[in-house]
Amino acid sequence: MAERLQKILANAGLASRREIEKWIDAGRIKVNGKIAILGTRVSFKDKILVDDKPFYLNNTQVINQTIAYHKPVGQICSRNDPEGRDTVFSHLPKLKNQRWISVGRLDINTSGLLLFTTDGELANKLMHPSSEIEREYAVRVLGAVDVDMKKKLTHGVKLADGIAKFKSIKEAGGEGANHWYNVVLTEGKNREVRRMWEAIGVKVSRLIRVRYGEIKLNRTLQSGNWEQLTLDVITGVNIKKAERKQFNNKKRR
Template identity: 60%
Template structure:
């Protein structure tokens, strides 16, 4: 059975579908010696070259999907290489034999919290696409309490330079002194959207932490700069949220390893 080239390469973890479509337009990919087109389909017998180099495909045409939950600290960037020499989230991740880690959305350098990374480009694409309407929840610290009319305005919709934006919910999370915390939820991931929404009302954000992406919540036991691989149940909840079929557990999956640990403990979060 053949499938679209960009869909297959995304599933192998070479990039998101959007990235790979760009490579096709630039003429960087050849299939069976001919330049690939956006409509090119691929089956198991086809030979693929990227930038003139033969692609070593995974042993299985449908490689297993893996997802990491990474607790991003402030100061790290979400690019693979930073021209300013700042540390990147990829510096701490486990090395893959095939494919690569794809970050599901980004967090800016001053934002901390939950960042998902996967080997499955199709999953990443669906989680980020606006049509999926996947919820992102943030803990936000602002200076002083916010009057009800501003809360109402932020939920009703505010006009930003790239269009109307709003929070689907805002919950007061308390605070001490003039520092006040709120939990906000939105269903898209535009650049610095949470900060820009608050700042549009003259309210600067002093701290921002992503605490949930879809059905996956940030585990407080995972310290900043550390990661944990999702178990089969959590992975399949994430896949179900974007209409993908569940993945059967592997014999050496984290969930199975946890089952045989003394006391039934789950695998530890790792660097």
């Protein structure tokens, strides 16, 4: 039975479905000697080349894995870096016939919970804005934050790429000029949390992601280490109810 090319490659853990669609648009994938297009369907009989390298469909029969990684400050989320900086991928377990896909990114100065999976379809669902999955961060800021400033952050501040707002903001203590807050939002734009605070004139001195959906950063998981996640934990991520039911039914087949 033929399946859409991007779905097959995503399920094999090659990349997220959206990323593979970009590869198809860029002409990087061929099927039976012809450049693939969006909508191309393939089966086990077809010959697939990705960047002119053979890809075998039986790779899709491997068991997908998902892990939680405690990212330290100083690591970047790229697979390779021309400047030779430390990357998160060099600290993950080695795979055979699969590759890790990062569920979102954290900038070099942000630490905390980062999810990785070999399941491209899962990665796409966890990252897609329509899933409305909560991301919670512990933020340390320099200086006082008054009631009006908090209202701006929860009602919406204007950024270069649109309006952004926190779903919630709670005080979490602090000493001297430093104050901690726990903030929650449901999207993952580039440096969004930092830019929101900067928009109201407040500087972030430390930023830690402590939760993604229902998955929390394990306090016993040391910085730079990872742990395997079970299927019930993964499918418990706070995807919208209708989508979660459909996803769970699919996993049981």
